[in-house]
Amino acid sequence: MGEKARTAALKEQNKEPMHLPTVSASPHIRSRDTTTGIMLDVIVALIPSLIASAALFGARALAVTGIAVLSCLVFEYISRKVMKRGNTLSDLSAVVTGILLAFNLPSTIPFWMVIIGSFIAIVIVKQFFGGIGHNFVNPALMGRIILMTSFPTAMTTWTGSFIRAGADAVTSATPLASLSEIFVKGDFSDAAFTVLPSNINLFFGQTGGSLGETCSVAILLGMIYLIARRVISPIIPFTYIGSVAIIMLIAGGGSINFLTAEVLSGGLLLGAVFMATDYTTSPTNPKGKFIYAIGCGIITSIIRLYGNLPEGVSFAIILMNILTPLIDYATKPKPFGYVKKEKEAVK
Amino acid sequence: MAKKTSLFKEFSKGLIIENPVLRLVLGTCPTLAVSTSMINSIGMGISATLVLLFSNIAVSALRKVIPQKIRIPAYVVIIASFVTIVQLIVKAFVPAIDEALGIFLPLIVVNCIILGRAEAFAGKNTVLASAADGLGMGIGFTAALFLMATFRELLGNGTVFSGAQGLLALFGENALGGFNGIDVFSFLPNSFEPMVIFILPAGGFFVFGILIAIANRLGNKTGQEREDFDGCANCPLAQNCSSVQEQEREEVKA
Helix, strand or coil: CCHHHHHHHHHHHHCCCCCCCCCCCCCCCCCCCCHHHHHHHHHHHHHHHHHHHHHHHCHHHHHHHHHHHHHHHHHHHHHHHHCCCCCCHHHCHHHHHHHHHHHCCCCCCCHHHHHHHHHHHHHHHHHHHCCCCCCCCCHHHHHHHHHHHHCHHHHCCCCCCCCECCECCCCCCCHHHHHHHHHHHCCCCHHHHHHCCCHHHHHHCCCCCCCCCCCHHHHHHHHHHHHHCCCCCCHHHHHHHHHHHHHHHHHCCCCHHHHHHHHHCCCHHHHHHHHCCCCCCCCCCHHHHHHHHHHHHHHHHHHHHHCCCCCCHHHHHHHHHHHHHHHHHHCCCCCCCCCCCCCCCCC | CCCCCCHHHHHHCCCCCCCCCCCCCCCHHHHHHHCCCHHHHHHHHHHHHHHHHHHHHHHHHCCCCCCHHHHHHHHHHHHHHHHHHHHHHHHHHCHHHHHHHHHHCHHHHHCHHHHHHHHHHHCCCCHHHHHHHHHHHHHHHHHHHHHHHHHHHHHHHCEECCCHHHHHHHHCCCHHHHCCCEEHHHHCCCCCCCCHHHCCHHHHHHHHHHHHHHHHHHHHHHCCCCCCCCCCCCCCCHHHCHHHHHHHHHHHHC
16 A cells, blocks of 8 residues: 555545544554565565576576476465465465575476475475464475485586586586585685685675575675665574674684685575574564574584585574574563562572 | 273274374374384284284273282283284294384384273273274274375385285285385386485374374364263262362252
8 A cells, every 4th residue: 555545544534523532442553564565575685686596597597486486376375275264375475485495496406396395385384384474484494404305416416507707507516515625624725715616706606506595695685675674683694694604714713715605605695684584483582583593503503514414504594493482482571660570588 | 880882983983083193192103113114004003903902802801800009010011911922923924024113013012002092991891892992993003004104105215015025925925926016106207206204204293293183184073072971970080170069069059
């Protein structure tokens, strides 16, 4: 509803006889935010990454995203219908889940796996637990993790026609795998980092990876938009990325190369901006958000440095999602004017 | 004793309405562990059903002899004897199943379905009713296991009835023309592959949860007020129960 329509509606209300005070039930202060509006903002913030993925990985990136979104919408519609609940397609949350799921998949993935991922995300993780606002973990991430566990080969085959001088299609170890090797060898000299794409390449996404995670600059654009529109609070992304950066700085013995490569590669930025900030599955108040994001950072770093898997962002966020109710419970804000009861003196 | 109900009712309640796995959520550990293969689930189900049937009969027959205070150890001894018998039979006739089930076969001793039925039903009811209850619960357990295993094996391993000869060894070598399961995914295009997660514990929990939801739906539809509910007279806590006391007070007032 535009501003004009609102003022028109207000005028309409004021036509009532002036001597009667208007009495209405609370709440009197309302926010104009709607689920649809917020989801629309998230979709807008995801557009730069979508364009980047299409440029980096070709038309197949768009096809994967399109199939993920479409199948998410279809599954959402069917499952609401079967469960005899109201239709929720118009809140656009299924579209966001679809885009995020696709951004977590490699461009070469068979299409039927995308559809299975959507089924898990929408039907099992979201609708079985009661639909939007009731899922206990991020649906798109859970879809990714289950696909990753089920089809490890298909989920880690990164090829793409990156816009990169000299090579059309490159298949190589991901930067994270190389970084893990560097950490194990303990050699942080400049020569060791030559196996990696340069920082500039990492920043613009010219490397192997999932659709949406490689192009850091597009994700940062999305983050700035979301923070400016006050859709997400900057606490989670900044604390998350910051804590990973600090741990990597210590782990790399002060090597700046190691730090920048760790932060720019893998799904860290995508996860920190779009997944960890999901309203349903992240704590509500600032203190809780801070604890949550630090937890994400620590788990991500531990999995990356010492785990069997090269990437730990999805598992870190899922684990902290599960802890979110406890964090919320532990960081209940103090009501204004509340004085803590003094403990009874011991005898 | 409660009102007499037909034997068929005692038998059939174990199938869906009081299905031990999906409605009472008992025996979860063997359910999740064994339901990765359809043949194993059938082997486990039959073994547990036999133990359940005979232990229910024995417990019910001895219910007036067993002292109330040591009834649980007594039940465990009875159940353990039957488990030993079943285990020896399985080892002798279908060694492949014994190998596949491993520790879960002797662990039937502590399976809470069997102890639970002994405590909740066989210790209070007649031999015939207990036998019907044991058979129904056993078949319900087998059916639930088999259903879970069907999904898990088909989706996780891409096969149906794989290793069937292990169980068919009971009927001699190469029974049913040497049928040893079907590799379903070999009929599909090559790009399809089974989802490993369904064989893993995480996938087991998914299937388990979804089946419980479906069973609740079915059970609630067919469920009705218990006919044998005869007030609080049978409840051991009735003396201290506040709602009963209140009821009595109101009766006195009236």
